[in-house]
Amino acid sequence: MIRVLLADDDEMxxxxxxxxxxxxxxIEVVAEAGDGREAxxxxxxxxxxxxxxxIRMPRLDGLAAGAEIIRAAPSVAVAILTTFGEDAYLARALDDGARGFLLKSGNPRELIAGVHAxxxxxxxxxPKMAARVIDRLRSTGLDRAASARARVRALTARERDVLALVGEGLSNSQIATRLGLTEGTVKGHVSAILTRLDLANRVQAAILAHEAGLTRG
Known part of the structure; x- marks a missing residue:
């Protein structure tokens, strides 16, 4: 049995x-909420x-409520109920971890299929939202790539080389071998990259390297 919570401020x-x-x-609806906080x-x-x-609920909107649920109860799959034309919000919901976007006015079979999936x-x-959402996400991806390329311009040529290899998953020792440097020198470059680009760790550095197009993958 699939247990569902349904939240919408419109009773109809x-x-x-x-x-x-x-x-x-x-499918069983086990609880209903009229606002985001209650959800x-x-x-x-x-x-x-x-x-x-x-999406649009009092006290706490659906996007904020979904983000809270995902943090507090990660086993619960969050899906956004929306109307055609509200896809401007979906990139944010995706970033927060939402797993589905279902149309209130869509085909009933699609709603049920979505819940099962x-x-x-x-x-x-x-399906009616797919093309518009893909276009929006593609545009967002291009914006992120441009931003990443602009950020890495602050690095020296050698630091960009090191960042590219971090993006490929190489360790400091492997990077040192690849570039003909000492491991201590590579460690210094990595530290400088994290500081200069305001990155918390190597994972963030690797993501930035991919977004900036520095990696071969």
């Missing part, structure tokens, strides 16, 4: 979504498999 919408989900005997509280109390959250550990995007 909740009734409609609940009626659709009730047509599938494998978080009920999720923590009931621990459903899936939390379906409207998300509960099973997958992801689901309402």
């Amino acid at each position: 919408v909740r009734a409609g979504v609940r009626a659709i989900l009730a047509t599938d005997p494998a 978080v509280e009920l999720t923590l109390a009931h621990r459903p498999d899936v939390a379906l959250l409207d 998300i509960a099973g550990g997958g992801a689901y995007l309402a």
Whole structure:
């Protein structure tokens, strides 16, 4: 049985979504919330498999509520209930860890299929939204790449070489061998890179190297 929490401040919408989900005997709505704060509280109390959250809710919007749920109850899969045209919010929801985007006014079969996919550990995007979301994410990715390239210009040529190899997953010893440097020198370069680019660790450095196009992968 897939246990679902349903959160929307519009009672008519909740009734409609609940009626659709009730047509599938494998899905049970275990709790309903009328605002985002209540959605978080009920999720923590009931621990459903899936939390379906409207974007626009009082006290706490669906995106903020979803982020709280993901942090506090990572076993609960969060899906955003949306209307066509609200996809401007979806990149943020993706970054926060949401697993699905379901249309309130879409095909009922798609809503049920989405709940099953998300509960099973997958992801689901309402087909009508797919092209627009992909375009938005592609644009966001291009912006991130441009920003990353601008950041690494602050590095010396040797530091960029080191950052590229960090991005490829090499250790300091391996980087030293590849570049003909001592391991201590590489360690100094890595420390300088993290400080100059305000990065917390090598993982963030590796991600930046990929976004800036420094790696071969």
